[in-house]
């Protein structure tokens with residue numbers, strides 16, 4: 001069974017409060033999503049392998065560590081996942097970025113795919129799938145399957161806010177994928193929106209309705 005890592009850092013909790021707030025406009029919302037993503041990225045990358053190299057400081061030669069292992073790929077689920085890309089790139093500036101376009105049909109609540117462009121060497125990368133909201137889990141389950149169908153072997157899912165139903169759906173469908181969330185909220189409403197949540201993440205990021 002995959003792990004669920006819930007963040008308890010005070011800075012993340014503080015910033016989450018303001019992205020939930022209905023009075024926070026798109027500019028501030030975008031900035032806060034970027035900041036939270038960077039803070040989460042710090043933990044998501046915690047187990048990256050290191051290797052030792054030799055360098056020369058002004059005082060002489062020494063051995064020191066650098067990141068080794070697989071290269072990273074960031075994969076935002078369009079649209080709302082785009083809001084998390086810059087925050088992650090702050091920590092991982094050399095990461096390649098793939099895109100998966102999915103929207104949730106408002107009547108069936110099922111994900112509809114409309115775009116996919118991934119790095120060619122997706123099977124050799126540690127993939128970090130980004131989406132602020134994990135509601136029913138339909139979009140994340142489909143996106144992960146999408147990546148696996150194209151050869152992906154290592155995937156982590158990063159969400160800002162998750163519903164218990166979404167976590168269960170991802171764990172059941174993809175027990176090999178660890179889930180990183182800033183908050184697990186109470187429940188879904190009749191329209192499958194997360195309560196208390198933050199509303200529609202895409203609309204709040206991009207000022208649409």
Ligand code: PRP
Pocket residue numbers: 077078079080081102103104105109111131132133134135136137138139140166192200201202203
């Ligand atoms: C939102 C969100 C997730 C999905 C979550 O996207 O960003 O992708 O809904 O719901 P689920 O877990 O029930 O699938 P939306 O469909 O609103 O598209 P958008 O990002 O283009 O606004």
Ligand code: URA
Pocket residue numbers: 080133135192193194195197198199200201202
């Ligand atoms: N998509 C969102 O943007 N918000 C929710 O609460 C659920 C799905």
